Amino acid sequence: xxxxxxxxEVVSRAREGLPLPPTDTTxxxxxxxxxxxxxxxxxxxxxxxxxxxxxxxxxxPKCPSGLADFYKEFKKAVTESLKGLLGLSHLNLWExxxxxxxxxxxxxxIERLVYIFCNPARAGLEExxxxxxxxxxxxxxxxxxxxxHATVSIPVRYYxxxxxxxxxxxxxxxxxxxxxxxxxxxxxxxxxxxxxxIKPLAWLKPFGxxxxxxxxxxxxxxxxxxxxKEAEYRRERTRPxxxxxxxxxxxxxxxxxxxxxxRKIFVISRDPEIRKQIISFVxxxxxxxxxxxxxxxxxxxxxxxxxVFIPWLPPKEFSSFSP
Numbered sequence: 559x560x561x562x563x564x565x566x567e568v569v570s571r572a573r574e575g576l577p578l579p580p581t582d583t584t585x586x587x588x589x590x591x592x593x594x595x596x597x598x599x600x601x602x603x604x605x606x607x608x609x610x611x612x613x614x615x616x617x618x619p620k621c622p623s624g625l626a627d628f629y630k631e632f633k634k635a636v637t638e639s640l641k642g643l644l645g646l647s648h649l650n651l652w653e654x655x656x657x658x659x660x661x662x663x664x665x666x667x668i669e670r671l672v673y674i675f676c677n678p679a680r681a682g683l684e685e686x687x688x689x690x691x692x693x694x695x696x697x698x699x700x701x702x703x704x705x706x707h708a709t710v711s712i713p714v715r716y717y718x719x720x721x722x723x724x725x726x727x728x729x730x731x732x733x734x735x736x737x738x739x740x741x742x743x744x745x746x747x748x749x750x751x752x753x754x755x756i757k758p759l760a761w762l763k764p765f766g767x768x769x770x771x772x773x774x775x776x777x778x779x780x781x782x783x784x785x786x787k788e789a790e791y792r793r794e795r796t797r798p799x800x801x802x803x804x805x806x807x808x809x810x811x812x813x814x815x816x817x818x819x820x821r822k823i824f825v826i827s828r829d830p831e832i833r834k835q836i837i838s839f840v841x842x843x844x845x846x847x848x849x850x851x852x853x854x855x856x857x858x859x860x861x862x863x864x865x866v867f868i869p870w871l872p873p874k875e876f877s878s879f880s881p
Contacts, residue, residue, distance in 0.1 A: 593752030642722030
């Protein structure tokens with residue numbers, strides 16, 4: 559159950575390997591997928607960072623089903639694109655479920671935004687998000703006007719699998735091959751024009767913050783915290799960062815065993831009371847849905863809670879037949 563105009567962080571991770579090195583080819587394809595997935599107004603895309611085996615997205619659904627519709631379409635398109643690049647007929651790329659966690663307070667969102675932008679430095683990929691070659695909303699966040707309505711619109715092209723060239727032998731790209739691949743994509747007739755629309759400060763609106771001076775102060779606070787955290791990682795680092803050139807030269811779907819992760823969470827908050835309230839609310843909704851489902855199977859009329867995903871049942875005329 560997702561609430562309209564609430565702030566969510568979505569994280570989807572690859573099952574294994576490092577599928578997407580941050581080449582220009584990768585960025586060209588991912589930008590088009592973002593534009594395609596948001597073409598019908600499912601979500602407000604606030605901020606994001608694309609890592610080589612997962613992504614962090616800060617989103618606000620425009621309707622209850624918008625969030626899931628967006629990230630499912632995004633993940634499917636990434637899988638199809640990677641199948642095209644690697645010449646695969648089948649690829650089980652993602653972990654079974656994405657994390658889609660509501661972020662209920664202003665301070666929680668600020669904390670998560672700092673975490674998201676610090677991901678490349680935290681992972682030892684680059685010293686700073688400023689130098690990270692992967693696709694992100696960092697520059698849009700830093701430079702847009704201080705308004706909840708600030709919009710950064712970037713023309714992009716979505717490439718279906720049929721338009722995506724097979725990578726050279728070894729599934730790596732030299733700088734020259736990367737440039738040729740992007741050029742090939744941009745000339746592809748199958749490419750579909752879209753707009754990648756980023757609203758880097760729209761997440762402040764649900765918290766009633768619309769004054770430009772306050773918005774700018776919050777933005778500068780986030781930027782300061784990001785640089786401070788990056789400096790902390792730099793001091794603690796015991797080996798050099800991978801660096802731009804090495805990141806770009808990585809093999810697509812390079813073998814990598816991810817750390818084991820626990821169950822997916824659905825709320826991120828530093829306030830334990832808020833967490834308890836949201837968990838209690840979800841439990842109540844779950845219990846209501848169980849009762850609705852039982853009633854539905856008995857043929858009774860049911861009113862579902864607003865915003866929940868209603869389970870599928872076979873048509874009534876077939877319900878009495880055994881498989």
